[in-house]
Amino acid sequence: MAPSDDDLHDRDEHLDREQAEPTRPRPTAPIAIRAVVRGKVQGVGFRDATVGRARELELMGWVRNDDDGALRVHAEGPVHAVAELTDFLRNGPPHARVEEAAIDTVTVEGHEQFAVRGVSAGVFVVQEHAASAHHFDLRLELDGVMRSWAIPKGPSLDPAVKRLAVEVADHAMAHNRFEGKLEAGAVIVWDRGSYEQGGRVAWPQALTRGHAVFVLHGEKLRGGFALQRTRPGNKAQWLLIKRRDEYAQPGSDIVAERPCSVLSGRRLDELDA
């Protein structure tokens, strides 16, 4: 519902004279573009320069160096700022040579940062743990510790499967290599690798808000995943969901198909015997 005149007057009382001037320009709706820039565009500081320019212009979105040699950019914000970034992308920084810049107008996605995509944010590990209740521990490196979730049924590569993930205490990074018998049950390193942070919101804010998107580069787990918090508080409950991408395996059961440690080749039951 549009605010009434009374509402507007009430608000104006809180503004200084200049801001309350009725002829002040109204902010225009943001627009968004996707750009694919080809040529000599990687290894020439283009990505970092794009980040710098976009942040100066207070644009939101992301930039990534893709495997096909192209630089890809999503940018959203005021028309004039997007136009300035577009001009920059058509030329690039001094050592770049742009052969083609394909720019499409796309839907505004509501990004709250200008991120670099496709770069490692740290390591991840999944440890299978024969505790009183058998589970898998997913751990993501963040600010020097391993943020951890206990997943009773383990991760899945099937996007139709949502796995309960209970937030548990941070672990030290030194524990990532641990495999063996503990008083609390045997542990194997079921998978490990690096991960990328994704999403529209910067980490760790994404976790604080309860929706975090990330890409795993493991031996068994690959591609995009989302952690969605469903119940906050102590031992918060989340769902771990595989995103639909080329690494998704509908109908698969990776936990059953690949039971062995990526460190030793041993299965948890062999270790626990």
Ligand code: MN
């Ligand atoms: Mn555990």
